[in-house]
Amino acid sequence: MSDGPILIFDSGVGGLTVLREARVLMPDRRFVFVADDAGFPYGDWEEDALTRRLVELFGRLIAAHGPIACVIACNTASTLALDALRAAYPQMLFVGTVPAIKPAAERTRSGLVSVLATPGTVRRQYTQDLIDQWATRCRVKLVGSVALAALAERYMRGGFVDEEAVLTEIAPCFVEEDGRRTDIVVLACTHYPFLVNRMRKMAPWPVDWLDPAEAIARQAERVVSTLGTRSISGDFDPAFFTGGEPDFATRRIVHGFGLRTR
Template sequence: MSDARPILIFDSGVGGLSIAGPVRAALPRAPIVYAADSAGFPYGTKSEAEIAARVPALLGRLAERHHPRLIVIACNTASTIALPAVRAALDCPIVGTVPAIKPAALLSRTRTIGVLGTEATVRQPYVDDLAARFAADCTVIRHGSAALVALAEGMLAGVAPDPTAVRAELDGLFDQPGGAGIDVIVNACTHFPLLEPVMAAAVAGVAPGLRFVDGGPGIARRVAHLTQGQDWPDRPSPHRLVFTRLDAREAAIGRSLAGYGYAAPERL
């Protein structure tokens, strides 16, 4: 018997697509509702109180409308601030996204790791805890970048990212004391894997062999584990794309995603 309940993937913008891709690859028959809080974008410059109030309320509305079997908060900022409140409020499995410091520490040879996220994420005590638990023998250098988030959003709306601007943001890591030793960067914002080819090219001359890691593959494995043995539709319909504001930018993003199996965007 087929079960049409979707997996709901939520982010402030398009960054969660870097999570949706691995989830779709792991579960090709799973219907996806991708929800972006475009009216509240960006989260990285908001206060903890704003995010803690906004995210559970929005996910409550989305859960009532779409009846998901599982929700992925595909946003490091929202996860590090609002995940406990969302789990307490909703009666379905909730998977959060946290900076991939553990796999970065396993990869690093220089024992110097860069954590590149939003301003709100990199200042969270949760990141301190991850570094202490999994990278205690490493130097962990952090940088918060709202500009990279905007560049990733613009790219999905059809505006090519400026390599000079990308390099300037990465210099926020490399120019810190000890930054020249960074050999692994944690993409601690789900927007940033979308820019990874541009970021790698921007620093190829000064950081050969630099590697990037993110939480997408691990989250996909977690979602597959939590839904193991469940039924899926025999013929899944197009994935749904939901925005809290639907203006010209969101319409352009919808056109970009049409070829990836997403239906025309709708408004929450």
Template sequence: MTGPAHSGTHHLLAFDSGIGGLGIVRALRTLNPALAIEYLADTAVFPYGEQDDAFLVERVLTLISEAISRLRPQAVVIACNTASTLALDALRAAWPEIPFIGCVPPIRWAARLTRTHVIGLLATRATIRRPYLNRLHALYAPDCTLIAHAAPGLAACAEHLFRGEDVPPSAIQREIAGLFDRDTTGKLDAVGLGCTHYTFVLEQLRALSPPRIMWLDPANAVARHTLTLLQNQPEVTSPSVQPRAWFTSMPPEAEALRRKLPDFGFDEITLWPSLPASQKITA
């Protein structure tokens, strides 16, 4: 498929373990439709939040190294909280000439909005257990009580909903129940999304939580920050071929996923070429 003709644009790579980063891709395209965005999803080891830290650091560095060599992006969005909190410093050290934009838990945003000084974070186990979260809390919200809750199955719920599959409200309720069980004072009023997948369950989270809760999705903020950094990068000639959505293994229910990809500017599922398989599902 040939992309639209533009005199110049910026060339980005967005990386996640699954479909979560597509929320940031959507925000980027809304702000600047001319962007050339490649998407790489490491579906072979989804979900990242349940993987070993050392394994993930090596995995992310290897995949990003391959992607930089093959795709030559001007900037890389690590559209995954787990990968960002684990590997962002190492990525920046390895490629200091390339801007890396990460996704971090929106603790500072929650601290600005809360009226009760009781804030929450919904995230993966990997993000919750990382010392980085404690540093964010101490730096940006020292006067707030932070209730950080791991929802190990919520990213999978988001993947199912994204593909149009039925997910009973009770499944999502089970994932978030612990957050509100720990709010013994009933003062929790601002909860940050600490996983990009949760963008796609935001409607359900709002429906299943007390009306006082402000759910904070940082996708738009990440997109705005990315565009700010790109102001320092020269525009390049737009590619004649539409950038692709790459996957490290064929995703479950691939046909349902393929039907959703045009909403985010992609027209096919393409397997990442470091894998032996070369099949792809075309539109």
């Protein structure tokens, strides 16, 4: 029986949405949350440099925390570096995050789907391959948002966001064509669900916003289901930030998710 934790990793606090769902599905598991805030935002990185950073960083994280599995709760990191991580650490179980294009294609009635993501995720061949595999009968619009992840981070820390700035980022998702309208927007970044209520408010018409968190957590549950269980302890699960001790607002956020920063 393994008593190692499940490591949930993101560039910022967006991965907390995945942690929340994972705890519901796996209440008998321990978790470690790691945010690479020193590298945030990943969209500013050159791809080879970011891949090298992630491979080196996970070597240290695996050695430090002894996880039974690592959940990459970040579309950019997953679509870029998941294969490199699996090659570098073949004994480790990795669960990645990919845009929910398949379920969007299955649910859409209008045939117009938008994928709201970081520019890096939009550029990946992996994303185009998902469209070619699962959504050939749909028109999929890829929308690369430069600012939305940072807006979500600021909203989580300060409780305020410029709604007009949110509208500017999501407006390209809404397409009208031959009497049809976009009816599904895939949230292809784990930060975005924190802003979904503001997105609903500012949207020009109602759509189904696909949150990836539950699907990621379910895949993690499937992956670790054969590895044994561990009774939950009374202590808080830890959160670590690569940039050092987080500020007060960030500590408040992670404490609200039942994590400790020391």
